[in-house]
Amino acid sequence: xxxMPAISLGAQKLITTEGNxxxxxxxxxxxxxxxxxxxxxxxxxxxxxxxxxxxxxxxxFERALMEEHFNENYVESDKFPKATFKGKxxxxxxxxxxxxxxxxxxxxxxIHGVSQLxxxxxxxxxxxxxxxxxxxxxxxxxxYNIQIPxxxxxxxxxxxxxxxxxxxx
Amino acid sequence: MSHKYKxxxxxxxxxxxxxxxxxxxxxxxxxxxxxxxxxxxxxxFKATRILNGHSIxxxxxxxxxxxxxHRFGTLNSGAYNxxxxxxxxxxxxxxxxxTDWWMTGVERSSYEKTYEGFFKFSxxxxxxxxxxFPLSISYLTAITIRTQDFPxxxxxxxxxxxxxxxxxxxxxxxxxxxxFSNRFSLQIxxxxxxxNMVTLANEPNNIFALGLGGRIKLTSRTSxxxxxxxxxxxxxxxxxxxxxxxxxxxxETGGHVFQLILTNTQGMTEKDFIGxxxxxxxxxxxxFGFNISRVFNINRR
Numbered sequence: 001x002x003x004m005p006a007i008s009l010g011a012q013k014l015i016t017t018e019g020n021x022x023x024x025x026x027x028x029x030x031x032x033x034x035x036x037x038x039x040x041x042x043x044x045x046x047x048x049x050x051x052x053x054x055x056x057x058x059x060x061f062e063r064a065l066m067e068e069h070f071n072e073n074y075v076e077s078d079k080f081p082k083a084t085f086k087g088k089x090x091x092x093x094x095x096x097x098x099x100x101x102x103x104x105x106x107x108x109x110x111i112h113g114v115s116q117l118x119x120x121x122x123x124x125x126x127x128x129x130x131x132x133x134x135x136x137x138x139x140x141x142x143x144y145n146i147q148i149p150x151x152x153x154x155x156x157x158x159x160x161x162x163x164x165x166x167x168x169x
Numbered sequence: 170m171s172h173k174y175k176x177x178x179x180x181x182x183x184x185x186x187x188x189x190x191x192x193x194x195x196x197x198x199x200x201x202x203x204x205x206x207x208x209x210x211x212x213x214f215k216a217t218r219i220l221n222g223h224s225i226x227x228x229x230x231x232x233x234x235x236x237x238x239h240r241f242g243t244l245n246s247g248a249y250n251x252x253x254x255x256x257x258x259x260x261x262x263x264x265x266x267x268t269d270w271w272m273t274g275v276e277r278s279s280y281e282k283t284y285e286g287f288f289k290f291s292x293x294x295x296x297x298x299x300x301x302f303p304l305s306i307s308y309l310t311a312i313t314i315r316t317q318d319f320p321x322x323x324x325x326x327x328x329x330x331x332x333x334x335x336x337x338x339x340x341x342x343x344x345x346x347x348x349f350s351n352r353f354s355l356q357i358x359x360x361x362x363x364x365n366m367v368t369l370a371n372e373p374n375n376i377f378a379l380g381l382g383g384r385i386k387l388t389s390r391t392s393x394x395x396x397x398x399x400x401x402x403x404x405x406x407x408x409x410x411x412x413x414x415x416x417x418x419x420x421e422t423g424g425h426v427f428q429l430i431l432t433n434t435q436g437m438t439e440k441d442f443i444g445x446x447x448x449x450x451x452x453x454x455x456x457f458g459f460n461i462s463r464v465f466n467i468n469r470r
Contacts, residue, residue: 013194017201040201042194051194053202057211063466064229064266065424072212073389073421078351082202086195149390152423 014043014131019166021054023139025157032066032156034059043131043168048092050105052085074146075112083111085118100125100132111144122164135164208298213305213348214356216426216462217264217272217289219382220396220415221434221442224356225307225346227291228266231468234274236262237461240435245453253456260437265467280436287311287340295348304347311340313440335366338440342380352386360398362443369407376444377401378412384419392419394428398443406444413446428460 019039025032039054056077061067071077087107089095094103102123109118125132138159141148148156214224217234228234242256250256262285264274270291277284293306315336339362346356358380367374382396398413400406415432433448434441435456448454 013197015197015201017205038205040198040205042197042201044194049194051198053198055202055205058205064232064269065464065466068212069421069423076389084198155423 012044012046014045014129014168016041016166016168019052019054019164019168021165022163023059024161024163026161027155027157030155032061034061034067034070036060039164039166041133041166041168043133045092045095045126045131048089048095050085050087050089050107053082054084055082057081074141074148080111080113083109085109087118089122089124090119094124095126095131098127105135111139112146114144116143130167130169133164133166133168135162137162208296208301210295210297210305210348213295213346213354214384214394215392215419215421216428216460218428218460219356219384219394220417220428220430220460221413221432221437222358222360222380222382222396222398222439223289223307223309223342223344224382225291225305225344227270227272227289227307228264228464230266230269231466232266233465233467234262234264235463235465236260236264236276238262238278238437238458239460240430240432240437240456240458242435243448243454243456245455258435258437276438278437278441280438280441281315282317283313283315283438283441285311285313285438295346304345306346307344309340309342309344311439313338313340313438331366337365339363339365340439342439353383355381355383357381360439360443362440364440364444369405371405372407373402373405376406378443380443390421393417394419398446400443409447410444411446411449413442414450424464426460426462428462430456430458430460432456432458 017040018037019041020037021039022035036054036059038058039052041052043050056075057071059070061070085107087105090104090106094101100123102121104119104121106119108115120135120137122133122135139162140159214226217224217226217228238260240258242250242253244252246253258280260276260278262274262276264272266272272289275286287309289307289309291307293302293304295305296302319331342358342360344356344358346354348354360378360380362376364374378398378400380398384392384394386392394417396415400412411433413432413434415430417428417430420427433450433454434446436442436445
């Protein structure tokens with residue numbers, strides 16, 4: 001009775017709780033890098049629907065102080081604890097090819113409580129019982145109402161490079 | 170395999186909830202999220218000091234905090250002394266996070282030419298959610314050495330007649346704080362200061378005080394702070410000594426925290442501002458001062 005729903009669910013949905021999202025901000029004054037190794041993602045291979053959630057406080061920085069500022073002053077993690085993406089693969093038929101290939105996802109990205117329509121290229125490798133997803137895209141903090149004060153504007157890039165790497169099973 | 174196992178155990182945990190809505194990706198996501206949220210309350214205060222006294226905050230592992238504290242003379246000392254600017258006391262300190270819960274620091278204060286060494290341990294952190302705990306609790310222990318010569322009293326009592334231990338004072342303090350909201354934090358900090366030598370024969374060597382401090386955040390980078398250190402037993406203590414009361418303003422800019430302070434004490438270590446404050450707010454014995462904190466990353470995590 002306990003294992004039954006697990007089997008039926010496992011057959012339909014692929015999930016991970018250890019997805020990897022890192023971001024990079026590079027300016028002549030300072031390079032900032034942070035990584036979250038506990039990103040949650042759920043993927044439905046039948047429909048191509050995907051939902052991703054990452055808890056902001058699990059982004060870890062090289063400097064503890066940067067981490068505190070990130071949570072306190074920029075993304076306001078107490079008010080907006082997570083960033084999410086809910087969308088789908090634009091052409092789910094690529095999932096029948098069991099090789100690495102490029103496609104696109106489209107959906108709603110929510111960061112800092114602000115939702116935006118979002119579309120990006122991804123590299124996807126479907127195989128039996130799992131799918132590997134990789135993506136690289138840029139995010140502008142201003143699109144998500146993240147205020148960067150004048151005094152640190154030279155240290156934080158206008159566009160933040162985001163890298164996604166997930167194995168869903 | 171491990172993920173299937175996790176889903177399986179989630180189903181056991183959440184029973185029919187996830188089962189009924191198993192088609193909904195968002196619901197699966199939410200169930201997974203509730204498993205890993207980090208509920209430790211952070212940034213109760215911006216700095217390791219509220220104003221004069223310590224806050225529950227500590228330096229994280231591998232971070233070095235270089236601090237400069239400055240207290241000018243009293244505002245009521247007149248234009249001749251430029252309202253206190255001419256008579257500044259200065260303290261430098263280097264403070265370092267050995268682990269995320271254990272920091273240490275050394276200070277040199279011009280007030281009585283004092284050296285201080287301290288350890289601060291973060292014992293409990295405030296947490297929300299399932300394993301919630303309402304308080305952040307830290308313990309501070311410090312030893313201070315006065316190196317300034319004692320005042321010359323008579324030929325029999327020159328400095329050589331005092332043992333080294335007469336120069337020492339000890340501090341034990343429990344720092345207990347609650348972050349009520351993003352904007353408001355409050356701290357209660359009972360403290361014992363032990364002076365190995367005091368001036369008068371019947372003067373107590375132990376001073377107990379109940380520190381009260383708090384902050385009200387004004388914007389994400391500025392806050393208003395207050396701090397009051399009423400002494401609990403004043404019997405035998407010379408009446409010239411008063412309780413330290415301070416108000417101030419924190420401004421944070423990246424790796425710096427500036428704290429602007431108005432206070433009735435010129436001492437910056439516990440032994441000075443808790444037991445040896447002489448200023449009275451209602452007489453205008455108010456010192457302007459500031460703390461500057463600059464954090465360096467020494468050991469990458």
